[in-house]
Amino acid sequence: MPADALAALIAELPEGMVVTDPAVTEGYRQDRAFDPSAGKPAAVVRPRRTEEVQTVLRWATANHVPVVTRGMGTGLSGGATAVDGGIVLSTEKMRDIAVDPVTRTAVCQPGLLNAEVKKTVAEYGLWYPPDPSSWEICSIGGNIATNAGGLCCVKYGVTTDYVLGVQVVLADGTAVRLGGPRLKDVAGLSLTKLFVGSEGALGVITEVTLRLVPPQQPLATVVAYFASVEAAAQAVLGVTSRLRPAMLEFMDSATINAVEDKLRMGLDRSAAAMLVAASDERGQAGSEDAELMAATFTEYGATEVFSTGDPDESEAFIAARRFAIPAVEEKGPLLLEDVGVPVPALADLVSGIARIAAQHDLMIAVIAHAGDGNTHPLIVxxxxxxxxxxxxxxxxxxIMNLAMELGGTITGEHGVGRLKRPWLPGYLGPDAMALNQRIKDALDPLGILNPGAGV
Amino acid sequence: MPADALAALIAELPEGMVVTDPAVTEGYRQDRAFDPSAGKPAAVVRPRRTEEVQTVLRWATANHVPVVTRGMGTGLSGGATAVDGGIVLSTEKMRDIAVDPVTRTAVCQPGLLNAEVKKTVAEYGLWYPPDPSSWEICSIGGNIATNAGGLCCVKYGVTTDYVLGVQVVLADGTAVRLGGPRLKDVAGLSLTKLFVGSEGALGVITEVTLRLVPPQQPLATVVAYFASVEAAAQAVLGVTSRLRPAMLEFMDSATINAVEDKLRMGLDRSAAAMLVAASDERGQAGSEDAELMAATFTEYGATEVFSTGDPDESEAFIAARRFAIPAVEEKGPLLLEDVGVPVPALADLVSGIARIAAQHDLMIAVIAHAGDGNTHPLIVxxxxxxxxxxxxxxxxxxIMNLAMELGGTITGEHGVGRLKRPWLPGYLGPDAMALNQRIKDALDPLGILNPGAGV
Structure with missing residues (x-):
């Protein structure tokens, strides 16, 4: 970067928006992937408006400076790893939101937390379903950049299913509006969806239009223990072939014990696997679903089945599942995996992971969004x-190679980032990889957007 | 095209797959938009396998020959208008389907009818929701090429929400697999969704992986008449702000009368508007919804409200709505519009259309998927x-200009095709149009895929 280039950017933006103090920029070098290859950025920019993002990108294009966009830095694949001498563009101060209950849409800036979006729309009697485990600390912009998932996806789909429109600033600083508050719009290519999940490599999303739905009904929850992973995996198939639960989560023995160590809630430490399932169907239908799930678990050999329609009891079991990652983290730092396989391959995936753990003398606890096959091995x-x-x-x-052998993906919901980039060509194959590259080159010809991450 | 080029293509493909007989090719010049600018294709090719599509496109690239892909030719925007001297690639013989009830997915070729997909998956106790009005005669490949909608979208979303993967043949003949039978997969760019709705301008889809859901419950249906369009439009907002119906359809006076002329089912000819709404919630919840919708209609001044949980009676009213287009067509040939506006603008759209009709001394009957704002003015x-x-x-x-003024789109579910292409730059604006063009140029540098249509 030319010596006076940064001074020009600082001059062009409101005072204090560009931060170069190493004591501050140090905190923007890594996300939760703690990528050891993280560089030292020349500056962190914290814009409030689309026009300021345009200024940054016009400047970055003119000066060939890499730009890494960052939400709340909760990513687990190194999608927000800083680059030496580059800019980290943090969306944390872009926090406006407007809800329209009549069209059931919200227009918001990327810096709001997922939890804040949920809370704000709930005030209008509406619900934004996507619920990554980090929902209380992750930004909606980061969710969109990674096409984040969560627990409710088994019934409600993923982030992209709730994005109707975006405003995006391209590498050259052009701001483009795509889509809007219309459920149906087929004029032009489906570019809104192209930007969802693009990990900051195609542009910077500065505003999103979200689709909202009526509030979720109280959950009827069923918890079951199994003496083998295989029995639990078969029970998952039994459930998904009979009904569509609102949640169907798996925890292995190591996870159960780690959670019980912390929460002391009476989980069965002797079980090989635990499933937490829930229905949010209205009225009687919810308890009918719960009964059918309980019966299915019993049929597939559950050693204990517990069913509840009480919201507090439900919440306790779901909290146990949500607490799994911090609980296992008590055993040591985690390398957090995010593979996904077709649901019938779940048992093979879990047993293969146990083999890999034994072979490398490692503790690998496994949790899974079992209903959709997305699995998080936690490598301690x-x-x-x-x-x-x-x-x-x-x-x-x-573990990624194993998932691919089983017809699965190297990342279900966390993104490729930098950590998984080496596996992407192998996963996609040369033709799909070349196609990704063609799109990347068309939109970011200088390669300044999140270089080395994502596509 | 060089004189011997077509002979080379004929030689390379199975006997009879390339048809040059004008008596046959004449039937492949137009879709249901009856675009008068349709050219005379050099040949119609009806492949059965992906490899044969690759052969066609490799050949087309080598010879710079335009290729227009065609499903069942039911498109209403000229997305399958033949080009002089080009190839029409018909997917009608690509009809394989395999359903996996455990992962709730179907893998199918593009030539199956939407109705055949629905019927096949129903044999496994599953449901493919998207339901364009032409569902009995349109192909699933055409649905995907246009990101087709339908009546159930107000609750269930559009085609793209059910496409998990595609195999696509690019302009140069490369076949690429994107996505697959996994609800969650964020490895690489969201290219599956990019091809959905691309109207044959980016590649030829030769296989799709569809997401299926549990079967729809029997409908509880409510029909209401209103003395003014405004009252009906307000009633639509009343319903969508209170619950999420599985269907919420609008018919104006001209449509009611056209349908009654044909079906003689006792519709109220004096009404200014009729709404047909339905709930498919399970058990008691369905009739609760129906009661709430009926009460809402009454509150907003309905002159008559009729509610039924009887499947046959429900079906009769929905059939009346589905019969609207053929009924109006009895009055004369139709130019079928497909604009969409945010739901609160529906009344303004309908009254504006009446003004346009009067000004041009035309009969324009209006039907609308009122719950999502997608409106079909039928210009007789x-x-x-x-x-x-x-x-x-x-x-x-x-009408398109009016929709845009009201914050709406020029096409909600039919696609841009050739007929709406002149309005696309004005709708998207120069920056979004340029972005569309960049993607088009990156994937089809020679411009041989459906030239002049879509993007």
Whole structure:
């Protein structure tokens, strides 16, 4: 970057918007993937308006400076890893939201937390379903950049299913509006959806129009323990072939014990697997679903089945599942995987992961959004032990290879980022990879947007 | 095209797959938009396999020959208008389907009818929701190429929400698989969704993976008449702000009378508007919804409200709505519009259309998927009367301009095709149009895929 270039950017933006103090920029180098290859950015820019994002990108294009866009930095794949001498563009101060209950849409800036979006729309009697486990601390912009998932996806789909429109600033600083508050609009290519999940590599999303739905009904929840992973996996298939639950989560023995260590809520430590399922169907239908799920679990050999329509009891079991990651993290730092397989391959995936764990002498706890096959092996390791770190990294790759062998994906909901980029060509194959690259080159010809991450 | 080029293509494909007989090719020049600018294709090719589509496109790229892909030719925007000297690639013989009830997915070729997909998956106790009015005669490939909608979209979304993966052949003949039978997959750009709605301008879809859901419950249906369009439009808002119906359809006076002329089912000819709404919630919840909708209609001044949980009675009213287009067509050939506005603008749209009709001395009957704002003005005209045809074409454009003024789109579910292409730049604006063009150029650099249509 020319010596006076940064000064020009600072001069062009409101005072204090460009931060170069290393004490501050240090905190913007990594997301929760803690990518060791993170660079030191020349500056962090925290714009409030689309026009300011345009200024940054026009400047970045003119000066060939890389720009890494960042929401709340909760990403787990290194999608917001800073680049040496580049800009980190943080959307944290872009926090406007307007809800229209009549069209059931919300227009919001990317910096709001997922939880804040949910809370705001709930004041209008509406619901924004996508619920990544980090929903209380992750930004809606980050959710859109990664096409985030969550627990409710098994019934309600993923983030892209709720994005009707975006305003996006392209690499050259052009701001484009795509879509809007209309459920149906087929004029022009489906570019709104192209930007969802693009991990900051095609443009910077500065505003989104979200589709909202009526509020979720109280959950009827069923919890079951199984003596083997295979029995639990079969029970998952039994449920998904009979009804569509609003949630169907899996925890293995290591996870159950880690959660019980912390929460002391009486989970069965001897079980090989635990399933937490819920229905949100209205009225009688919810308890009918719960009964059918309980009966299915019993039929597939559950050692214990517990069913409740009480919201507090339901919440306790769901909290246990949501607490799984911090609970396992108590055992040591985590390398958090995010593979996905077709649901029938779940048992093979979980048993394969156990094999990989044994082979590399690692603790790998497994939780899964079992109803949609998206699985999070949690690789416990000591990053300061070079040999153990290497074994953890080997296991990380082997788990992705295993998922691919089983017809699955290397990332279900966290994104490719930098951490999974080496596996992307192998997963997509040369032709799909070339197609991705063609789109990337068409939209970011200088390669300044999140270089090395995502596509 | 060089003189011997077509002979080479004929030689390369199975006998009879390339048809040059004008008696046959004549039937492939137009879809239901009856675009008068349709050219005479050099040949119609009816492949059965992806490899044969690759052969056609490799050949087309080598010889710079335009290729127009065609499903069942039911499109209403000229998305399958043949080009002089080009190839029409018909997917009608690509008819394989395999359903996996465990992952709730179907993998099928594009030539199956929407109705055949629905019927096949129903044998596995599953449902494919998208239901364009032409569902009995349109192909699933055409549905995907246009991101087709239908009546159930107000609750269930549009075609793209049910497409998990595609196999697509690019302009140069490369076949690429994108996505697959996984609800969650964020590895690489969201290219599956980019091809949905691309109207054959980016590639040829040769296989799709569809997401299926549990079967729809029996409908509880409510029909209401109103003395004014405004009252009906307000009642639509009353319903959508209180619950999410599975269907919420609007018919104006002209449509009611046209349908009654044919069906003699006792519709109220004196009404200014009729709404047909339905709930498919399970058990008691369905009739609760129906009661709430009936009460809402009464509150907003309905002159008559009729509610039924009887499947046959429900079906009769929905059939009346589905019969609207053929019924109005009895009055004369139709120019079929497909604008969409945010739901609160529906009354303004309908009254504006009446003004345009009066101004051009035309009958324009209006039906609408009122719950999502997607509106089909049916412009009755005599295409052999040059002056009337000109007035109809003027009205067609003015209705799109009106929709845009009201914050709406020029096409909600039919696609841009050739007929609406002149309005696309004005609708998208120069920046979004340029972005569309960049993607088109990146994927079809020679411009051989459906030239002049879609993007």
């Amino acid at each position: 390791h000591d990053p300061n032990d070079a040999a153990e770190l290497e074994r953890a990294n080997l296991a990380y790759g082997e | 005209h005599d295409p052999n009367d040059a002056a009337e045809l000109e007035r109809a074409n003027l009205a067609y454009g003015e």
